[in-house]
Structures are given as C-alpha cells and as structure tokens.
Amino acid sequence: MPIIYDEKNKIFNLQTPNTSYVIGIYENKLPIHIHYGKRINKTYNIDDMVDFGFRYYRGEGFSVRSVDFDDAISLTALPLEFPTYGSGDYRTPVFHAQYEDGSTISKLYYEGYNIYDGKPKIDGLPATYVESDSEAQTLELYLKDELTGVKVVIRYTAYNDRDVITRSHTIINDGNSVVKLKNVMSGCIHLPDMDYDLVQFSGQWARERHIEKSPLSHGKQSVESLRGASSHIFNPFVCLASKNATEDCGDVYGMNLVYSGNFESGVYVDTHNRTRLYTGINPFDFEWKLDKGECFNTPECVMVYSDSGFSKMSHTYHKLISNRLCRGKYRDIERPVLLNNWEATYFNFDEEKIVNIAKKAAEAGVELLVLDDGWFGERNDDHTSLGDWFVNKEKLPNGISGLAEKINKLGLKFGLWFEPEMISEVSKLYDEHPDWCLHVEGRSRSLGRNQLILDYSRDDVCDYIIETLSDIFANANIEYIKWDMNRNMSEIGSAILPADRQRETAHRYMLGLYRVLETLKARFPHILMEGCSGGGGRFDMGMFYYFDQFWTSDDTDAVERQFIQAGTSYGYPTNVMGAHVSAVPNHQVHRTTDIDTRARVAYSGQFGYELDLGLLSSEEFESVKEQIKFYKKYSSVFHKGDMYRIKSPFEDNMTVWEFVSEDKNTVIVEIFVIKGAPSSPKFVIKLKGLEENCMYRDELTGREYSGEVLMNIGLRRIGNRDYTSEIMILKKI
C-alpha cells in the first residue's frame, strides 16, 4: 500500500521504501506540497505538518490575498502542487492558459481523487511502466476550473520497491470554448529553504553532460532547450543537493523528464528562501489549442530522493531506466560486441573494404558489424542524399541484403545506420517533396550539417518513413540499427498546420517521432536499436523507451570519455551508454592512449570498436581478442551491478569506478590516471558496497584483501604516467 489517504486530515502520503511524498488539500480546495524526502509513517493535521511559513506570511508584503479561501491567504506563500498563473502566485507556474475572452487566469480547485493499483500508460508518450499492478500504486487528483470548464488530472505513481515517484498531467477541455495552453509543465516540488546546489549536466557536441554545481540564489535558475531536441547543451536531468552532499551523504533530489524535445528544468527561489523545483515542456514558443472535449497529456516527470548522497540516487535511476523504461528483447540480455566502421572509413568504403574489416572483426571475436553513414543515394560526403534510402550500388553492388549475407557468413550479425528524420536539399526526396521539411513559408531555411529536418508533425511524412524503413528491414537480415539525428531545429513551422496551430509543431514533431519509433519497434522486435544525435545530443529518458542504447558522444578519446561517462552516469545507467575503442591518435583530440585504457573506459558502457582492427599491431590485435573475452565474461557486472564513482575526473587527477555485481560476489575496480605527474602524491582508493567481514581475492594477482580493509583503509596508487589505467577483479571468497 504505497499510497495512504488520511480522510480526516485530507492528507495523501505516497510512500516508497525509504521516501514519502506528502500532499495536503488546503481548505478542501487546493492541493499543497507538504513534504518530499525521508519516509513519514503517519499523517497529521496540515497545521502540524507544515511550517512553510504560510502561518507567518499569510499576507506577504505587497502580495495579494485570494478571497476564495476562508483565511484569505496569499497563494505565493503556499507550496502549491499545481501552481497556476493569475491569482497571486508570482513564481514560475506549471500551468498557464488563455481562454476565449482573452483572459489567462485559471482557478483550478480540488474535486476529488482516486487511488488504484498499477500505473497507466500515457497516450502517445514514452513513460516508465510496471509489469504487474502490484508493483506500484497511482493517485489521481482531480481539479476543475468552474468558470472555464477546464479539468486537470494530476497523476502520481509511487513504486513499492524502488524510491521513485512519477508524475504527469492530463488537461481536459470540458468547457464550451477553445482553450489555448501556453504552459503545461510536468511537475514541481517545494522545499522550505534554499540550502541547496543546483546540479546540472551541460556540454556541447563531443563534450556532453559535464557536471556543474551552482548554489541557489533568489530568482530563477534553469536549464532548457529550444533546439527541438533535449540537446548536447543541457540535459533535462537536474538535481538539488544539500550543501554537504557527496556520493554517500546528504540530501539529493533528482528530477528528470521523459521527453526528448524542448524542455525547461529549473528552480525558483522566492524572497523567503523557499524553493520550487520544476520540469516540463519548455513554455517558450509553445502553444496548444485544445478544442472542446479534447485533452492534452504532459510528459512524465520522474523524481528520486536520496538521503545518502548521489550514489544512491544514481542507483535508483539506473535500475528504473534499465528495467522499467527500456523495453523489449534486449532489456534483460547482454548485447553483442559491435564494430562500427565510421571512424575506420568515414564515407570512403565499398563492399570489399567493409567485408575485410568484418573478417578481421570476426577473427577478434566481434559479434556485430555496423555499417554507418554513406551506403545510400549519392552519399559520399555530408552534402547529399538524406531521405534517399536506397542503396548506392557503386559502393555496394550486391545491395544491403547481399552485404548482410556476406557479413552473416563470417558469423557476424549485421547492422545499419539511418538518419530518418532528415532530408538533404540535394536529394530525390526533396525534389519530390520540398514542403516535407520543417519551414516557414517565405523564410529561408537554415542548414545544419547541410541538411533540413523532415516535418514529423505530419502524419503522411511519418507514414512514409515507417513504410520506407520497414521495407528495408524486411528485405535484408538487419539485426541492429543506429538511428542518428545530426542537427537541431530552426524556422519551426509546418506546411499543413493552420496558423493557430503552428506553435504546436515542435511538440507534434515529438509525438510523430515517438509514433514512428513505437511502430518500428513493434514491427521488428528482434532489431537492437541504438539512438544517436551527433553522439549524445538526445540522451534523455524519452529515448530509452524506444532505444536499447544511445551513442554517448562523438568524442571517443579515452580521457574525454571519463568525464562524459562519469557525468552521464549520474542519471543514466552504463547499459544504455554506447562506448567504443577507437584508433589513436584519437580523431577528436589527437591524444594517444594505450589500447587497454581505451577498452577499460568502454567496458563501462555498451562495448564496441570503431576502427579497422586490421591496422593494429599483432600485439594490439591479441589484446583486442582478450578484451572481448573479458568483456563477455564480466559485462553483466558493468551493466547490472551497482556503479560507485570512487574518484571523479571533475575533482581529481584520477577516475575510479567500482562495479559490484548483483549477487555481490564480483567486484571490478577501474583506475584511470588522467595527467601523470612525477613524484605524484598517493591516491587513496576506498572501495564501497563490500561486505566488511568477507575476504576478496584479486583474480589477476591472487592477493587477498578483507572487505573492511578495502573499504576503510583502501588501496594506494600513484599517478605518474599520463592516461594509464588498471583493472582489478575481486571475487568474494
């Protein structure tokens, strides 16, 4: 029973194993947020639970009082569960709409609730799920605006066995006239003080998700995307962390959005130091026309609270994403070790070259050969052919099916690259359908990587893509696809939407994209699907409902990757992070690292190669064979175990990751030196998650250590050589 309703006090207590999310109904009208944090076992009268200041700040200086309440409170003093604009709450709202008379005021008051077992799907949108109704309970709160007829369902789910609370909204136009939604966020919580850092994951192409912390200050601090994708620049995932928070202690609130388009995640701190944390579709340039009888669903917001630091929060997100967001055949099984030809050949390949690369890969133990960009149309560089998804016979005279057969004969699976959301101006598709891209009539069409974006807000465009891809998938033995997306949106408009729906284009695009992905996933359940957006430019929870994994970054350098994968690991599990060994000097930063260090970084993801193994020395080639054997033996420890970030590249000159297997019997420690220094000081590496009274044997050296020594005294290492690494496999005795 994770959701308890105290009828007398009108209090809902959503409980997970260690946390509670408590909502009160203020004066029987207004849902307010009482608590999110450590589990509360009983409920009390609102006044005995809340000291948010509304007793003291009933009428905040220069704030208006709502006469809809007996005690005429200032709404801006209340921790509102569903803050709307217009009646005296001056903080960032989660709801803002315009009505037929031009007004923008909403008074949404409580009408009732429902509690039931399970977790419903969100129509047309990705979301976390349950496999049986006994895994979670859902609370729906019903609100209504008497004047406009607008109704709102706030839907929360509390999981029984994981510290996760999810939330989404449905807005229903039950009135008699059109409603224009201008802002409908997915959720907010309130904290009574501002003693937190905002932790966010910002970056750029090839420098994704670097961790950034900033102290809260009065006003608004947020990250957002207006690019039509969650983007390389900011990620929807944010945390509020108490000032003392470390990997193992302190309060950490994680909030993420299951959405891949424009978002805003942020905080508003008011003058009394109270904090509102929120996330949702970015309201900027968003509008949605809700005709009479229509409804609108928001994406899902996923919250995790940890009372003991970042590590516990990350573990909860890792397990949730791996087991209750990812779906399909590959969710529970280890995936093939792949070799992708992109950095080996770029556009310059033919069948013979690919088959030769595949032969060497097969010899090394690789299981899947992926043919990247350049196999279709006249695609010899990035100026042409996106949209022309027919094979280039000059490069591949036997077609895709012929190449797949040859690859299969070598004992490898075959995978293929696509960029199905794009269209090149130089393409047959563009000649036939110049209005199929996002554009605004009369305006020039800005280019990104020389390409335009197909208008996925249109059903006909989405249907065309579904059929085109289905045809290719059905006619060759394709067992993996890489779905790329290499530019962000501009001149966002659709040729077929009426003027009063143009501002819906970006969100309609996402709904179209999700429909395409859902249909293909259902039609071809055996295909392993990897997402990509110039690396990790759309690495978000929305994507993992469809994609088994995502290419983490176009930067394949082993040192850069430590930062990118460490930052990514705060919110996302290793088993969704595509990670490859590439050639040296590295193509992005020209750094040379040894092949084992490159592999060790890549083990902590979905492992693969991105180079021609035929160009390696025989020693390196032997190492590759060993790496694949090693990875296949231990991949489940990297993917299903608990990951501990023992040392962070953002804070130290060393990165240390530890993985403890699900059964706690195997422990893998990876130690990476970043910049070598002569007479380097010793690093103390204290392991975590072991059993104090057990002994552990190092598989490589045979040396035995006690759990309590490893955790409390630790290992000592020096860092005197650039970019070196070490791996330890400890087995519980």
Ligand code: DGJ
């Ligand atoms: C960007 C991707 O991130 C790369 O891995 C590669 O697939 C190229 N696109 C191909 O154009």
